Amino acid sequence: xxxxxxxxxxxxxSRPAEFEATLSYAGLGDLLxxxxxxxxxxxxxxxxxxxxxxxLRRGPGGSAPDQRTVAAGTLSxxxxxxxxxxxxVGVDDLQWLDRPxxxxxxxxxRRVNTEPVAFLATVRTALTGEAxxxxxxxxxxxxxxxxxxxxxxxxxGRMLRSRLDxxxxxxxxxxxxxxSGGNPFFALELARALLDRAESPVPGQPLPIPNDLTTVIxxxxxxxxxxxTVDGVxxxxxxxxxxxxxxxxxxxxxxxxxxA
Numbered sequence: 373x374x375x376x377x378x379x380x381x382x383x384x385x386s387r388p389a390e391f392e393a394t395l396s397y398a399g400l401g402d403l404l405x406x407x408x409x410x411x412x413x414x415x416x417x418x419x420x421x422x423x424x425x426x427x428l429r430r431g432p433g434g435s436a437p438d439q440r441t442v443a444a445g446t447l448s449x450x451x452x453x454x455x456x457x458x459x460x461v462g463v464d465d466l467q468w469l470d471r472p473x474x475x476x477x478x479x480x481x482r483r484v485n486t487e488p489v490a491f492l493a494t495v496r497t498a499l500t501g502e503a504x505x506x507x508x509x510x511x512x513x514x515x516x517x518x519x520x521x522x523x524x525x526x527x528x529g530r531m532l533r534s535r536l537d538x539x540x541x542x543x544x545x546x547x548x549x550x551x552s553g554g555n556p557f558f559a560l561e562l563a564r565a566l567l568d569r570a571e572s573p574v575p576g577q578p579l580p581i582p583n584d585l586t587t588v589i590x591x592x593x594x595x596x597x598x599x600x601t602v603d604g605v606x607x608x609x610x611x612x613x614x615x616x617x618x619x620x621x622x623x624x625x626x627x628x629x630x631x632a
Contacts, residue, residue, distance in 0.1 A: 373462050373492070381460040381490070382407070382453055388468040397426045397442070399473035403461060404449060411452040419445030426472075439472060443479035450480055450489050458488035466495040494520075522554020531556055532563050 373383050386402035405427065412420050422437035423445040424430050453459050461477070463469055469477075481491055523531065529545050532538060540548065540563070548566075552559035 373460065376460045376462075376490075376492075379458075381458045382456070383460045383462060384453075385462045385464070386469070386473075387464040388470065389465070390468050393468045393470055395470055396472045397470065397476075399463065399469045400442075400446065400476055401427045403473075404446065407453060408449070411449045414452045415445055415448040419448055423449070439475065440479075442472075443476040446476045447480040447483055450484060451487055454484070454487040454489050458490070460490045460492060462491075463493040466493040523549075523556055523559070524554070525549045528552070528554065528556070528559050532559065535560055536563060536567065538563070538567060 373385060376383055384403040384407065386399045388399050388402070392398045404423070408423065408427065408429075412423070415423075418441055422441035425432045425437045426442045450459060450461070461481075463477075477491075481489075525545060528549050529540065532540060532545075532548075544566070548559050548562055551562055
């Protein structure tokens, strides 16, 4: 998305989370709220009213807005923005996009043909859900699917240098790559755990760090809670938002850390 901005695109972005999947039009609000004021006056009254109600800008004053009208208003907004320059609609974690927003996007994307409107989305293929990519993306010849596989050894090394400002020896990189399976998040957390330890790796021996992501994340949370406050919350006060390490779980497939 940053590259699109550099190239002069207006970027409309949404990054839905799992708990937002049941909130109607939450994703559409992310996309249109920053630009809505600039396009409202250029769309028909019913579409304008429907969008304002759907995005909670005002009360319905009667029945809930018809989804067909909301979709038509979204399409009008995209076309109006496209008159000013190229537009990129970007959704990160598409599988969590709420259904009403997904349907509205599907309607709009099927109808932008000559306008300079592009769509970019990421989806976790390990997850399945009702609001999946097949719900959003129209069947078009210009839709490209790119499966993002694990990082190569060289790409992982470059990523670690960029994020940690640290260059690891090739033997250590090989071990990190093998342990992480090329998953960038896993590799980054393992590398951080390695840097946090005082002892240096012994050639020919396993890395002196846990080999599973759950233990690594718990270790980081332990160090945070030892500071006693994280964003103003006591690390030992379960009644006030405790982030204790004994209630955290990690699913390495999804790279989601959940703490209850």
